[in-house]
Amino acid sequence: MHRLDVAARAGIAVPPPGAADAAGRVDADDIQPQVVPQPVYGVQTGEASPDDDGVELLLHDDLLVRDDPSCTRGLGQEWTASPCRTWQNPQIIWQFPQATERLIMAGPMIGSIILSGAAEKIRQCGRKPGSIARKAGIPPAALSDPGLLVSGRDVMTFFELAARTCRCRTFGLEMSVTAHLGAVIGPLWLLLRHAQTVEQMCIDLAKHFDLYSSAAVMAYRPTKAGGLLHWSVATGHGESEVQMSEYAVATILGEIRLHAPLGWTPPAVHFRHEAPVDLRLHRRIFGPNLHFNSEHNSIELDAAVLRRPHSAAAPQVRSLVQKVLRNEEGLPAAPIELQVEGLIRALLPYGACSADDVSQALGISTRTLQLHLQLAGKSFRLIKDAVRADLASKYLQHSGLNVTQMAARLGYGDPTSLSRSFRRWHGDSVRGQQQALKLKAKRLATPTRPVRDQA
Structure with missing residues (x-):
């Protein structure tokens, strides 16, 4: 089902009855949106929208539900009439540019x-x-x-x-x-x-x-x-x-x-x-x-x-x-690997952050979590390892933590274990990376003449 058709089923304003031509199509320019005096989607009603070709969408609220043959589906300026449900109450207005589909x-x-x-x-x-x-x-x-x-x-x-x-x-x-x-x-x-x-x-x-x-x-x-x-x-x-x-x-x-x-x-x-x-x-x-x-x-x-x-x-x-x-x-729902990554990043500083911990946070069994990850071609161990590698690099570059503190944040028992993993991830030691970052910072700190012409 197309997004705009679903939007119409949710009560979004659509072309008025009779707007469709004999071929069953209406032009987007024929849609006459209502205007409600209230802020919408980052702009005020009556202002130009971020996208001048945007379509005003209205959600309604008094549940006057009916089948409306003028509801639309289609891409861009091409709209196709089809039966769908609309309901009405001029309370909520939302600016929905064409780009929103993407x-x-x-x-x-x-x-x-x-x-x-x-x-x-x-x-x-x-x-x-x-x-x-x-x-x-x-x-x-x-x-x-x-x-x-x-x-x-x-x-x-x-x-x-x-x-x-x-x-x-x-x-x-x-x-x-x-x-x-x-x-x-x-x-x-x-x-x-x-x-x-x-x-x-x-x-x-x-x-x-x-x-x-x-x-x-x-x-x-x-x-x-x-x-x-x-x-x-x-x-x-x-x-x-x-x-x-x-x-x-x-x-x-x-x-x-x-x-x-x-x-x-x-x-x-x-x-x-x-x-x-x-x-x-x-x-x-x-x-x-x-x-x-x-x-x-x-x-x-x-x-x-x-x-x-x-x-x-x-x-x-x-x-x-x-x-x-x-x-x-x-x-x-959100891809399982993104859900797991988000929870690992949230839980990692507070303990071992095991698959049991994450599955409990998701409200599913550990076995179910592992099965979902397997079907997605992922594994908990690899996701956790990638998060640790990413955080180690960010901590090293942008925080004031020492190696011992970094190891504790990433769930390692000692700095030596972190150092071994760091070399595996980044092909260099923590000390080597620190020296490289100092040289880079010194180079970037070298004054350059500002460019005043505009683009």
């Missing part, structure tokens, strides 16, 4: 809307945004066109290159100031919007994050005091996550704050990397309880905030949207 299950790709504002920021530093984009493997057009799909790995490289080239340690954080989670993650935001509580919103974000991209993984873990929402670059999708982790955590925290009491700050925010020299912007965005060289990138949430009702909660809409995004399409 954003669902995009794999390691993400929408170029995440780059919005980057070109202007880079030009303000006297640098060429197009040049930085090309070096990162991103087409320069993605800096001005929010409807493209680009590699998640390349976007992370772009953020790091931009920060380094502009000598702006807070580049990712500054990008987050004008970011809106709904605009970045697209259709997934509609599911979060109708969660009943803040905790359910966090669970849904972590559980369905693969619908946005597999270039990063998320996990939600309940704690005695509340919960921890984890974010991490997926294995193999970026050598550095400093800029992107700060951008992602800040953007997610911004959404949570919309549903928290005025003036609320999280009990703590954690980052794996080392603290910058100047923490003023970090404290302004995250609050005073910042922890660097931590076990994970995460937001601590207190129980009171997690229990707060979501301001736009609509359980029946949430259930329907979940079917739209996954169940009605016959799509499985």
Whole structure:
């Protein structure tokens, strides 16, 4: 079943009856969307959408259900009439650009809307945004066109290159100031919007994050005091996550704050990397309880905030949207390897992180977990080993941990065991890598004359 057809079944506005021609087709230009005075998908009603060819979608809520032969399916500007269900209540409006069809299950790709504002920021530093984009493997057009799909790995490289080239340690954080989670993650935001509580919103974000991209993984873990929402670059999708982790955590925290009491700050925010020299912007965005060289990138949430009702909660809409995004399409849950990786990254600092631990967190038996991984052509041991290799490299490059501390974080009993594994992973000793990184840092610190012409 096509995504747009499913969207129509979920109550999304479609061409009015009679709009179809004799051939059973209608043109997208014939659709006359309603306008509801309320913020939508990162823009306000009445404003230009990120994609001028976008289609206004309306969800309705009073369950006036009927079969409507004018409901549509098809790609691009070509729409085919077919029976489907619509229901009505002008409460919820959502901007759904044509590009959104490509954003669902995009794999390691993400929408170029995440780059919005980057070109202007880079030009303000006297640098060429197009040049930085090309070096990162991103087409320069993605800096001005929010409807493209680009590699998640390349976007992370772009953020790091931009920060380094502009000598702006807070580049990712500054990008987050004008970011809106709904605009970045697209259709997934509609599911979060109708969660009943803040905790359910966090669970849904972590559980369905693969619908946005597999270039990063998320996990939600309940704690005695509340919960921890984890974010991490997926294995193999970026050598550095400093800029992107700060951008992602800040953007997610911004959404949570919309549903928290005025003036609320999280009990703590954690980052794996080392603290910058100047923490003023970090404290302004995250609050005073910042922890660097931590076990994970995460937001601590207190129980009171997690229990707060979501301001736009609509359980029946949430259930329907979940079917739209996954169940009605016959799509499985997030790939098992991504679920396992996310949990390993969340649990590894606290113990052995065995297959039993992960299967318990997933609510399935260890045997079932192993069977699912086998069917996916994966193994728990190899996923855990790859996560350790990735984290070891990131800790070495971006944290202030010594080898003994790194070994403990990665579940090794002593530094010698880590050193053996490190050589197997990276073909060099920890000491050799440290020396190479020092030389690289010294080379990058050499002043270069800024390029003032613009691109």
